[in-house]
Amino acid sequence: MSRTPPSRPLLPSEPTTGPHIGMIWAQARNGVIGAAGTMPWHVPEDMARFRNLTHGSPVIMGRKTWDSLPERFRPLPGRTNIVITRDDATSRELAEESAVPASSLEEAVELAKARAESAHRVWIMGGGAIYAEAVEKEIAGLASVTRFDLEVDGDTYAPVLEPQQWELAAAEPASGWSISESGIGYRFETYQRI
Template identity: 55%
Template sequence: MSRVGAIWAEAHGGVIGADGGMPWHVPEDLAHFRDVTMGAPVIMGRRTWESFPDRFRPLPGRRNIVVTRSPEWAAEGADRAGSLAEALALVDGAADAWIIGGGQLYAEAMDVIDVLEVTELDLDVDGDTRAPSRDGWPVTAVGDWQISRTGIRYRFVTHER
């Protein structure tokens, strides 16, 4: 595998989730997520898988790999991995693979990630899940601030080692 990336949207204070979901709706971020990850394997935790509406499981156009410690877990359209290492072994040979959540998996994967695609949201929200620190990650691209059709200000930021 040549590159492992992580992709998330982050509000002020590093908030990436609340109660198993995202406490905002930014359609432009969802489109960016689709464009960036399309055609590549995506690796996620079980709770992230379960947070998707049924009609989006599995995420189309991507191999869906779900990391769970539960050996009996299975879902149509998903490959189960018992660990991050096992998930990465399943995508060996792919040009890119994307870690797509949740917070625990992001934190565990930071040592193997080559690129971060972060949608920064100019938004204060309460949340129970936070992104890992991006300290020490050089910014290699930063988009202009834009306004979502839902009224939330956002921009796309890329970090690469």
């Protein structure tokens, strides 16, 4: 195991027309991505990768994910923040906070594409139900996953990327784990829909 700094993101070649839809999350070995509205770990290298990949691109999230962001970071800077909610009062509040409300994942994707400008990708960033819907409806063609070498208790889980539908396109490191400055083993993986 070696301690390595975060590096350039591993992504397949960028699309030549319009933005493509990707999903991004971090998960423990047991598939946990969240616990009580928080991430049950602290891995600065994962946060740096998230910022690097999503900066300049629209991001789509559910209302609970939006609520889980510390207020000082809402909306996430350098990104159009699109939040899925079916509540009219919440939609008005989101607009006041400079986020773009959407009533469904499909509407959020259309809004994101319209606001992508020069971005090559739109990122779905949670939560669990939004990821599951994106996988089930085949909305996303790429998944950027940070895997952690630990198991934690939680209440929100990553979607299952079935091997007959998704293939591992890149991994860093290719085997084993990098070690975070917080002491947690991690690995960056990129999956493409087959």
